[in-house]
Amino acid sequence: MPVLFLIIVGAAAGFIATRVMDLKTDLITTVVIGMLGALIGGLVLRFLLMLSGMAAGFVGAVLGAMLLIWAWKAIRGRR
Known part of the structure; x- marks a missing residue:
């Protein structure tokens, strides 16, 4: 279930981020960007702001x- x-x-995060940053990508790239962003942002927010739960995970x-x-x-x- 966690996967x-x-x-x-x-x-969802990849979709929002690609629209905000004006980047046109396909579905797979959008999901990968969002998943990597979830790992990066979730860890950063939890360590820096001491937030917990799903809200911190999604915002992160x-x-x-x-x-x-x-x-x-x-x-x-x-380049």
């Missing part, structure tokens, strides 16, 4: 996905 939850939250997922997109654009822009 299914991560995919659902990742899809969106913020982490946006951070991942920003870093990807910055690295891709240097």
Whole structure:
């Protein structure tokens, strides 16, 4: 069940993050961005802000996905 939850939250977070950051991706890339963002953002928010529960996980997922997109654009822009 946790894997299914991560995919659902990742899809939602990736969708929101790609729309906010104006990035056009396919469904698989959006879900992967959201899942990686969930890992990054969830850990950062839990350690820095001491938030717990699903709210911290979802907010962290969106913020982490946006951070991942920003870093990807910055690295891709240097080439």
